[in-house]
Amino acid sequence: MENIKTMDVPDILLIDDTPEDIEAAVALFRENGYRVRIATKASTALKLLEQQAPDIILLDIYMPEMDGFQLCQTIKGQLQFASLPIIFLTSSNDEESIKRGFELGAQDYVVKPFNLSELLARVDTHVKLKHQSESLIEAYEELDSFCYTVAHDLKAPLLSIGKLLEYLALDYSDHLDEDGLELLSHIQDKSNEVLGIIDHLLEFSRMCEMPLTSAAINLETLFLQVFNELKEQQGPRQIELILGRLPEIHGDPFLIKLLLTNVLSNAIKYTGGRDIAVIEASSREQGNEYLVSIKDNGIGFDMRYASRLFKVFQRLHSQEEFPGSGVGLAICQRILKRHGGRAWLIGVPDNGATFYFTYPRSQRDQDAATP
Ligand SMILES: Nc1ncnc2c1ncn2[C@@H]1O[C@H](COP(=O)(O)OP(=O)(O)OP(=O)(O)O)[C@@H](O)[C@H]1O
Ligand SMILES: [Mg+2]
Structure with a gap:
């Protein structure tokens, strides 16, 4: 608790409509150096949130207007609040609602009636973690x-x-x-x-x-466009593209094009020694993400060194054989991180490489796919 007390007074937004719970929690937190703001329904909570983002949200599941799950989804759906820690307050220890809370992005849960020291310990921990990750980002x-x-x-x-x-x-x-x-x-x-x-x-x-913009992007069309642009610069090489279905995503069009350009230029570069280069792209849905893969039949690499490749200036092939500066994959990783995705590369020496990346499916895409 020392760390927290020396910082600005941490701010809790307590969203609950049960007077006894509110009273107990408020007394506890105020005694321990927290500022507590209270909302007994979703609309008030959203107003308080707009006024000032708290350090942590304690959220009751059962409430009038909008239940805790819906409210959690609304809050997490707003970019500026997406990383706010949320602790669910649940009156039952039932696995289903706890699981649902975590799926919606909650960090933790506490069962009612509160064990006060447990509640305080959990809130302390999450507030500390939030401050630590903010300092890291800074x-x-x-x-x-x-x-x-x-x-x-x-x-x-x-x-x-x-x-x-x-x-x-x-x-x-x-x-x-x-x-x-x-x-x-x-x-x-x-x-x-x-x-x-x-x-x-x-x-x-x-x-x-660069600030991110967001637009609908047809990944398949963009992939083909980038492929054709890069292929044109290659001169007389035989490069075959097997293009499976790629999703429509939402993201920054400039950065997503830069991502595809880097991945495809690798696939084209590292198949340089093949009589016929074959590049294959496909995707599938995986929970609330897409998994996209771009496979080539090029020189490949030894997986023992795979962890280095996404760092700036790290290369596994010689400048003479395959010129480059070793920044492309680091750029890809950053672009994906900014969009909530991740990337990795699998290779086999002399037997090709596959670049994989995950990309979040927007709520709209998920709703459209639900029958
Ligand atoms: N498709 C691939 N097949 C084999 N090795 C690859 C492939 N993609 C990347 N690599 C390996 O990963 C290293 C890092 O790739 P990265 O794209 O970051 O840099 P680069 O291609 O060397 O240079 P550039 O900055 O011009 O992209 C490469 O030097 C290469 O050794
Ligand atoms: Mg590259």
């Missing part, structure tokens, strides 16, 4: 913007070095012998390489800061 954002600033500030002097090298090559090549010219050309290559890395770093951090 630190992460600071690191991101530091990374962006460093990359941005390095770019200008690097561009000048590139220009100076160009002048040197143009105006003084007569004064250099063969070794000198070779050295100069190496320095130019290295300077371009560093510029490439800086550009990727900038792209990577800019992408994380």
